Amino acid sequence: AQSVTQLGSHVSVSEGALVLLRCNYSSSVPPYLFWYVQYPNQGLQLLLKYTSAATLVKGINGFEAEFKKSETSFHLTKPSAHMSDAAEYFCAVTGNTPLVFGKGTRLSVIA
Amino acid sequence: GAGVSQSPSNKVTEKGKDVELRCDPISGHTALYWYRQSLGQGLEFLIYFQGNSAPDKSGLPSDRFSAERTGGSVSTLTIQRTQQEDSAVYLCASSLGLKREGETQYFGPGTRLLVL
Numbered sequence: 459a460q461s462v463t464q465l466g467s468h469v470s471v472s473e474g475a476l477v478l479l480r481c482n483y484s485s486s487v488p489p490y491l492f493w494y495v496q497y498p499n500q501g502l503q504l505l506l507k508y509t510s511a512a513t514l515v516k517g518i519n520g521f522e523a524e525f526k527k528s529e530t531s532f533h534l535t536k537p538s539a540h541m542s543d544a545a546e547y548f549c550a551v552t553g554n555t556p557l558v559f560g561k562g563t564r565l566s567v568i569a
Numbered sequence: 570g571a572g573v574s575q576s577p578s579n580k581v582t583e584k585g586k587d588v589e590l591r592c593d594p595i596s597g598h599t600a601l602y603w604y605r606q607s608l609g610q611g612l613e614f615l616i617y618f619q620g621n622s623a624p625d626k627s628g629l630p631s632d633r634f635s636a637e638r639t640g641g642s643v644s645t646l647t648i649q650r651t652q653q654e655d656s657a658v659y660l661c662a663s664s665l666g667l668k669r670e671g672e673t674q675y676f677g678p679g680t681r682l683l684v685l
Contacts, residue, residue: 490671
């Protein structure tokens, strides 16, 4: 069985500040991990994906995530937040099952 | 088309009526997925197609929900005798279908269903 926990349903940061969105997973098989972003009234857009090739994954829009097996984590970071980053972010895991999503974290960026 | 498309974008229906939601995947993608996104439950998997077959329909919440896919392309999700708890955004995704695990799924914009 697989599951995802996203700590913090809402995160607020100032423009230019570090963005850190937390994701912890549980998986009985080697996982594939994803971060998706959803803007209002839109579908999900892939930010980045971990497939075991490298533990540090770089994605679009300056985001990156690091896979830490010992901590079962896949936290999403961006060095400097931009107003356009305001959206909902979903972490998801799959291995031998359909994608399992976390509850999502809404990111607000304050000018 | 360039991406996954879904229609209608919004649907308002009365309790007890049937609704059909349509998904047009990315051309060449043999795998297709339906998800439901609701406030209380987050994003839930409903059903997975590989070609026209549905090897995993474990997420369908009741027998009022069914889905089919024809010609390995367009899929229709049907909800019979809609209930208010069916109100949600229904998202469709597709992937290449070359392997079951780990493929990137590309999502459509969703159909927002409201059952009055």
